[in-house]
Amino acid sequence: MKIRINGEEIEARGQTLAAILEELGYGEAKVATAVNETFVPATARGVTLSPGDRIEIVAPRQGG
Template identity: 35%
Template sequence: MLVTLNGEQREIAADNVAALMSELDFTAGHFAVSLNYEVVPRGQWAETPVAAGDEIEILTPRQGG
């Protein structure tokens, strides 16, 4: 299915956030996932579906001020 991932159109096979993170090899580290402008808590990734046309952002923390 076609989604927007970090501002770019991308074809994915995953049907939920957890499967998407695995498909993209984001299995460790500190990052957050926003699905249609709402942050999805890590504990809810497996039950949060991803649908065609969704806008997904993978966010990483940055230091600075």
């Protein structure tokens, strides 16, 4: 299924946000996620995705 991750179109095998995160190597990483501009908490990442969905993945940064 074709989806957009952080603005880049990819062909993904997973059908849920959790599966996509695993597929991309994020697994247990602490990241913030959104699907179609709607925040998705870690506890709700079992949400089923559809072709064309837009996913944003943001990792926390440190610095100042």
